Amino acid sequence: xxxxxxxxxxxxxxxxxxxxxxxxxxxxxxxxxxxxxxxxxxxxxxxxxxxxxxxxxxxxxxxxxxxxxxxxxxxxxxxxxxxxxxxxxxxxxxxxxxxxxxxxxxxxxxxxxxxxxxxxxxxxxxxxxxxxxxxxxxxxxxxxxxxxxxxxxxxxxxxxxxxxxxxxxxxxxxxxxxxxxxxxxxxxxxxxxxxxxxxxxxxxxxxxxxxxxxxxxxxxxxxxxxxxxxxxxxxxxxxxxxxxxxxxxxxxxxxxxxxxxxxxxxxxxxxxxxxxxxxxxxxxxxxxxxxxxxxxxxxxxxxxxxxxxxxxxxxxxxxxxxxxxxxxxxxxxxxxxxxxxxxxxxxxxxxxxxxxxxxxxxxxxxxxxxxxxxxxxxxxxxxxxxxxxxxxxxxxxxxxxxxxxxxxxxxxxxxxxxxxxxxxxxxxxxxxxxxxxxxxxxxxxxxxxxxxxxxxxxxxxxxxxxxxxxxxxxxxxxxxxxxxxxxxxxxxxxxxxxxxxxxxxxxxxxxxxxxxxxxxxxxxxxxxxxxxxxxxxxxxxxxxxxxxxxxxxxxxxxxxxxxxxxxxxxxxxxxxxxx
Amino acid sequence: xxxxxxxxxxxxxxxxxxxxxxxxxxxxxxxxxxxxxxxxxxxxxxxxxxxxxxxxxxxxxxxxxxxxxxxxxxxxxxxxxxxxxxxxxxxxxxxxxxxxxxxxxxxxxxxxxxxxxxxxxxxxxxxxxxxxxxxxxxxxxxxxxxxxxxxxxxxxxxxxxxxxxxxxxxxxxx
Numbered sequence: 235x236x237x238x239x240x241x242x243x244x245x246x247x248x249x250x251x252x253x254x255x256x257x258x259x260x261x262x263x264x265x266x267x268x269x270x271x272x273x274x275x276x277x278x279x280x281x282x283x284x285x286x287x288x289x290x291x292x293x294x295x296x297x298x299x300x301x302x303x304x305x306x307x308x309x310x311x312x313x314x315x316x317x318x319x320x321x322x323x324x325x326x327x328x329x330x331x332x333x334x335x336x337x338x339x340x341x342x343x344x345x346x347x348x349x350x351x352x353x354x355x356x357x358x359x360x361x362x363x364x365x366x367x368x369x370x371x372x373x374x375x376x377x378x379x380x381x382x383x384x385x386x387x388x389x390x391x392x393x394x395x396x397x398x399x400x401x402x403x404x405x406x407x408x409x410x411x412x413x414x415x416x417x418x419x420x421x422x423x424x425x426x427x428x429x430x431x432x433x434x435x436x437x438x439x440x441x442x443x444x445x446x447x448x449x450x451x452x453x454x455x456x457x458x459x460x461x462x463x464x465x466x467x468x469x470x471x472x473x474x475x476x477x478x479x480x481x482x483x484x485x486x487x488x489x490x491x492x493x494x495x496x497x498x499x500x501x502x503x504x505x506x507x508x509x510x511x512x513x514x515x516x517x518x519x520x521x522x523x524x525x526x527x528x529x530x531x532x533x534x535x536x537x538x539x540x541x542x543x544x545x546x547x548x549x550x551x552x553x554x555x556x557x558x559x560x561x562x563x564x565x566x567x568x569x570x571x572x573x574x575x576x577x578x579x580x581x582x583x584x585x586x587x588x589x590x591x592x593x594x595x596x597x598x599x600x601x602x603x604x605x606x607x608x609x610x611x612x613x614x615x616x617x618x619x620x621x622x623x624x625x626x627x628x629x630x631x632x633x634x635x636x637x638x639x640x641x642x643x644x645x646x647x648x649x650x651x652x653x654x655x656x657x658x659x660x661x662x663x664x665x666x667x668x669x670x671x672x673x674x675x676x677x678x679x680x681x682x683x684x685x686x687x688x689x690x691x692x693x694x695x696x697x698x699x700x701x702x703x704x705x706x707x708x709x710x711x712x713x714x715x716x717x718x719x720x721x722x723x724x725x726x727x728x729x730x731x732x733x734x735x736x737x738x739x740x741x742x743x744x745x746x747x748x749x750x751x752x753x754x755x756x757x758x759x760x761x762x763x764x765x766x767x768x769x770x771x772x773x774x775x776x777x778x779x780x781x782x783x784x785x786x787x788x789x790x791x792x793x794x795x796x797x798x799x800x801x802x803x804x805x806x807x808x809x810x811x812x813x
Numbered sequence: 814x815x816x817x818x819x820x821x822x823x824x825x826x827x828x829x830x831x832x833x834x835x836x837x838x839x840x841x842x843x844x845x846x847x848x849x850x851x852x853x854x855x856x857x858x859x860x861x862x863x864x865x866x867x868x869x870x871x872x873x874x875x876x877x878x879x880x881x882x883x884x885x886x887x888x889x890x891x892x893x894x895x896x897x898x899x900x901x902x903x904x905x906x907x908x909x910x911x912x913x914x915x916x917x918x919x920x921x922x923x924x925x926x927x928x929x930x931x932x933x934x935x936x937x938x939x940x941x942x943x944x945x946x947x948x949x950x951x952x953x954x955x956x957x958x959x960x961x962x963x964x965x966x967x968x969x970x971x972x973x974x975x976x977x978x979x980x981x982x983x984x985x986x987x
Contacts, residue, residue: 294853305895309893316894317853318852323849323850323853469823469832476834479838615896616895616898618897666872669872669968
């Protein structure tokens with residue numbers, strides 16, 4: 235008969251007769267524990283609780299989260315700053331992840347120290363090792379999702395390390411990223427792995443782990459084989475488990491409340507952010523400093539491979555029955571060495587960052603930026619401001635044709651705002667701006683330069699390739715546009731000086747137009763007469779555009795172009811005078 | 814379990830007490846989580862999403878005399894992490910200085926109202942209105958919904974709003 239005596243009320247009896255819940259509950263609660271309940275055994279249950287907590291909080295975070303590089307950060311900021319209870323839920327998820335790693339280390343250490351993997355418990359132990367890998371996978375994929383500076387640069391370093399593995403590395407890195415860079419596609423696949431693949435795998439393996447553990451039975455205390463006391467799981471062990479779970483939960487709530495989960499400013503790939511991994515990857519990060527060049531494979535690949543190799547093979551080469559930690563000095567020393575080593579490396583890494591004035595100043599500045607972002611009120615992301623309004627119907631052009639600002643307009647603005655300035659595929663009408671929007675020339679010139687605007691995929695590009703004078707001239711001219719512009723007699727086709735070289739057509743024309751007249755990229759007509767854009771500089775720019783202050787979507791370099799191609803392009807561009 | 818082992822039994826009272834403690838802890842955690850998740854889920858559902866700003870229709874001189882014209886206006890809606898600017902349709906009728914702006918959303922079930930030779934019609938369920946927006950027939954419960962407008966200089970602006978569907982009185986949807 236079951237030791238538990240649930241009240242035999244009618245509903246219970248009805249259910250038990252049909253679903254056999256009595257046997258299920260009894261099986262779960264009446265597990266015999268040799269040697270009695272102990273605090274040392276609470277970690278497994280705590281992990282089940284933490285996983286459930288991550289699932290529940292994660293499901294609800296997904297209610298507002300958007301896995302797209304355009305909106306991920308805004309949606310996390312919304313959860314963190316605007317939704318009631320959002321900061322708490324995100325905090326529980328954020329700190330819950332760290333707690334999971336700490337407690338899984340405690341769980342494995344306890345099992346190892348007690349020799350509880352011995353005696354037909356190989357499979358329990360091996361599945362446990364696989365669970366550790368999955369939890370690390372959760373940490374790695376979840377880190378990118380908020381799409382802030384920490385997330386972006388942390389993941390950049392992490393995936394680069396994966397790319398350094400000999401033979402399979404580069405391909406593996408591309409598969410992880412979904413391309414050669416961290417893009418929205420990377421975010422989508424990290425999201426899929428974090429939210430669907432890993433939880434499913436973990437859930438299945440947890441069931442297998444617990445089943446195997448119940449099949450083998452708890453190992454009991456290591457000190458005495460003569461301890462013949464047996465206690466059932468319920469109630470004393472379960473209560474101990476729950477008390478520990480409660481403590482963990484209270485600590486998580488307190489952390490989430492008093493130290494809100496960090497969210498820095500949105501990822502900016504062009505910034506010089508000093509990336510630091512999450513604390514649980516710090517030991518590997520610190521070791522990397524001591525193994526330069528090819529040797530870096532030792533901490534990134536060899537050491538983790540050895541660690542997991544030992545974990546997976548341990549029950550097969552340690553076949554002695556002895557379980558007392560003091561009578562297994564090598565095993566116990568190895569555990570103490572690994573744990574103190576890892577903690578020491580974390581401390582060392584923190585200490586070095588603090589001791590280095592350059593790093594500590596930069597990290598402090600980044601912290602302050604993150605804190606400032608956290609404190610600033612939530613700003614909804616502006617979506618779809620670029621919808622063209624109804625175009626006016628009058629068609630005539632009182633403006634003198636062919637003025638400088640008009641040329642600038644046709645080369646830069648007309649692609650989005652329409653050649654008549656009445657609004658086009660992407661940009662709104664610019665006709666009658668002064669009367670309709672009460673804009674000033676100063677504001678407009680500033681707007682064209684993009685000052686104070688956070689760039690998003692929706693927003694207007696920053697036209698910093700125009701000089702300040704050009705921008706002011708353009709702004710004043712634009713404010714005077716009160717009728718749709720007449721179509722230019724010939725579309726500005728600057729390339730009257732011979733056909734564009736094939737390399738230009740292949741690499742540049744998509745953005746800059748077939749003849750360099752400009753499209754989503756600016757017009758290149760007369761570019762070589764602009765400051766810092768001489769032929770020599772253009773050649774260097776094609777190898778490293780970032781050095782010239784150019785940003786996305788201009789590629790950093792054009793590895794497909796040979797030096798001869800580049801010369802042909804620059805030579806042609808220098809003949810491409812503006813009309 | 815081998816036979817020489819002894820099972821330790823607790824008194825039924827103690828078992829019941831420890832069981833109650835377990836129940837207390839689990840219901841405590843569940844309550845805290847449940848309340849948090851409940852607030853989190855309900856929060857945006859109760860707030861008004863329509864930003865309700867005045868939005869441009871166009872220059873008055875661009876609206877032809879007498880004939881109803883369809884205009885797109887940009888409407889801002891706060892939806893969680895974003896402020897979404899999307900287009901809505903309005904009908905504008907100008908008779909000299911007199912301007913009337915109607916929402917093109919049918920008061921019946923929200924289809925888009927079309928123009929006919931002498932008034933308006935909703936193609937979905939056949940509701941009909943006069944050229945002044947008075948209800949003529951069909952399932953619509955009321956006349957076309959007039960929107961507040963104002964003229965600033967020569968610019969016509971409208972305050973786009975949503976109204977409850979299927980009721981006889983025009984009432985803002987909140």
